[in-house]
Amino acid sequence: MKKILIINGPNLNLLGNREKNHYGDSSLQKIKSLCETVCEKNNLECDFFQSNNEGDIIDKIHSVDKGYDGIIINPAAYTHTSVAILDALKANAKPKIEIHISNIYAREEYRRKSITSEAVNGLICGFGENSYTLGIEAISKLIYK
Ligand code: DQA
Numbered sequence: 359m360k361k362i363l364i365i366n367g368p369n370l371n372l373l374g375n376r377e378k379n380h381y382g383d384s385s386l387q388k389i390k391s392l393c394e395t396v397c398e399k400n401n402l403e404c405d406f407f408q409s410n411n412e413g414d415i416i417d418k419i420h421s422v423d424k425g426y427d428g429i430i431i432n433p434a435a436y437t438h439t440s441v442a443i444l445d446a447l448k449a450n451a452k453p454k455i456e457i458h459i460s461n462i463y464a465r466e467e468y469r470r471k472s473i474t475s476e477a478v479n480g481l482i483c484g485f486g487e488n489s490y491t492l493g494i495e496a497i498s499k500l501i502y503k
Contacts, residue, residue, distance in 0.1 A: 367434030
């Protein structure tokens with residue numbers, strides 16, 4: 359079976375308590391369980407990772423060459439700042455989808471630019487926790503095309 363890595367950036371460990379008006383009630387643990395269920399339905403195995411540190415996220419992206427067939431990433435605030443994460447994503451040839459819980463294009467000016475999305479096949483945002491499930495369906499189509 360094909361396997362994907364779902365990467366979550368800074369402060370997403372606080373989901374469920376953090377700015378519920380933007381990010382909803384679901385904890386990251388609940389989103390992880392939802393992703394596992396949807397991955398199973400799409401014939402995918404998944405590993406779920408969260409870090410508040412840019413370097414750890416970059417190391418994790420480097421690990422995708424061995425053992426994974428694609429990446430779903432919510433880079434969180436690094437979306438808007440990190441050329442280093444962009445470069446790590448660019449160095450990886452596997453299918454990649456960027457996701458966001460909120461619609462970053464309908465929020466503050468500084469969130470309306472995604473630096474990291476230049477390196478991905480596509481971007482899904484604004485569907486709450488379903489941005490993750492839509493991302494899984496999208497990457498499954500890219501992996502099993
Ligand atoms: C986010 C949007 C980012 O702008 C923000 O910094 C986050 C979460 C989202 O999922 O909507 O931490 O990536």
